[in-house]
Amino acid sequence: MTRNHTRSAELAARAAGLTPGGVHSNVRLAGPRVFFERGEGAWLWDVDGNDYVDYLLGQGPNFLGHAPRAVNDAVAAAMRRGSVFGAQHALENDASELFLQAVGWADRVRFGVSGTESVQLALRLARAATGRRRFVRFAGHYHGWLDNVLVRTVDETTTPASAGQLDQFDQFHVLPYNDLAAVETLLAEHADDLAAILLEPVMCNSGVVPPRDGYLRGLRDLCDRHSVVLIFDEVITGFRIAPGGAADRYGVAPDLATYGKAMAGGWPVAAVAGRAELMDPIGTGEVNHSGTFNASVPACAAVAATLRQLRDDPPYDRLETHGGKLVDGLRELGTRHDVPLRAQGLPMAFHMSFGDPSPIHDLGQLDRLDLERYARFAHVLVDYGVWVAPRGIWYISAAHGEKELVAVLERVDAALAAGGGDR
Ligand SMILES: Cc1ncc(COP(=O)(O)O)c(C=O)c1O
Incomplete structure (x- = not known):
């Protein structure tokens, strides 16, 4: 599945001559050069009209979803x-x-x-x-x-x-x-x-x-x-x-x-x-x-x-439920596609990567994971309409519900089926 990113590419080319790396925060250097038009709830739309279910949430701030x-x-x-x-x-x-x-x-x-x-x-x-x-x-x-x-x-x-x-x-x-x-x-x-x-x-x-x-x-x-x-x-x-x-x-x-x-x-x-x-x-x-x-x-x-x-209207129980189902669903997809997709977290924020599923307790143990492979996968997910951080953290908002859960699991499934997890 390939989405059209023509307008984003044009804007990225223009930005490259205006600001170093074409981004205004170095955290974004590792991310895809997508330009967004708007966000609402748990969804984003880019300047080419593509939609994304968003689990990056601006690196966390959109805890109530976009444009609450x-x-x-x-x-x-x-x-x-x-x-x-x-x-x-x-x-x-x-x-x-x-x-x-x-x-x-x-x-x-x-x-x-x-x-x-x-x-x-x-x-x-x-x-x-x-x-x-x-x-x-x-x-x-x-x-x-x-x-x-x-x-x-x-x-x-x-x-x-x-x-x-x-x-x-x-x-x-x-x-x-x-x-x-x-x-x-x-x-x-x-x-x-x-x-x-x-x-x-x-x-x-x-x-x-x-x-x-x-x-x-x-x-x-x-x-x-x-x-x-x-x-x-x-x-x-x-x-x-x-x-x-x-x-x-x-x-x-x-x-x-x-x-x-x-x-x-x-x-x-x-x-x-x-x-x-x-x-x-x-x-x-x-x-x-x-x-x-x-x-x-x-x-x-x-x-x-x-x-x-x-x-x-405390969202914490809902977040816990959504996060639990999401993490289970992602792990299941890993098993079905025979890739070592692993998740660890709370789950209002959790970490996805490829590698040994046993729990990580400190920085040194992250060596067991293939973080680069996951970063590549996060870039592939852009073409399937899933917006996540290449460094692996997924954030859930109060605006994420059943519709987003179904959409994200379908989209990750499609990305893995197309070999997105680099089997
Ligand atoms: C734990 C922690 N402390 C401090 C900061 C810095 O915050 P800011 O990016 O708003 O300067 C961050 C940013 O991600 C963070 O995650």
Whole structure:
């Protein structure tokens, strides 16, 4: 099956002369150069009129589906009164209250624009509170594209991931995820200079790897014992895997957490939340956190409308059911077509690839998978009307239902039947 992509190809050729690589985020370099016309619910339409069932969701933000009516109406109505004032407006309080109610454990929230900057604020707050400098992070976890957090780990060796990146490796220790003993050993030796432990509570940027039983609780206890700040990077998991993210789902409260993506119905909003004693130094000016577009009118309208919808019509059980059936269906297709298609995840976010079906617990074990073969398959799926990330993560939205389930399984089936899984 070959779809017509003429118009996309023309636009891609034009874009190539305008922006490096023809894309405005390097994450998209690995993706097909499709140009989209519009999205609605769980579906996308490209500029050539092709439809796609979407399990990429803009890398996560479209948790309510594309163009969610309640959010768009709230944003449009709010924007008629302006968008940034360099001062306060009442919607900020609505958004903050709904946010803190959903998160549950946190006393304060600060809104920003991107997950990347939220991580920086959280690290700064941890350093300010402890007077210590370094932090612990984990191999395979992504915390944004800035110099002090962007790394690549291959065969247990971690290096900067970009040319031009300042080497700030003396700021952090990189440990394997899901290995509590490794953290315990490091803290026993280095806690005196450790401000924070920073992690994706579910490693979603390399596979979708849940914490082992007791791992998050163990980190909590170690942080308490050594007066180290525990930071959950919930940019993917926040509001997605439970109303209060991983903290809620696994019953372990961090000291600070960062959010983005699912919180605002597709709008660019991020946040840091935390305990009052850690957050309040921002309010005295002791810790600086600034931003022209922080808590803009459309951002707060989007957060408030999204979180109201999640509170009043929680989609979590539906997502669990849809995800369960989808993962089962995909595995079944793998068996039927005799390809080692494997899935692992929660399943509101899960990871697809080819390889050994046994569970992955850390970055090193991802070696068992054929990630390149899966990336090729994701490109093939474009021609069958399935839009997914070449890196393997699938996101489900509240707008995905039976119709999408039937469509996606039929389309993946057709792609595999045509040899799309490179048998
Ligand atoms: C866990 C995590 N933290 C931080 C970020 C950075 O967020 P942003 O892309 O909004 O800067 C991401 C982005 O994917 C992420 O997945």
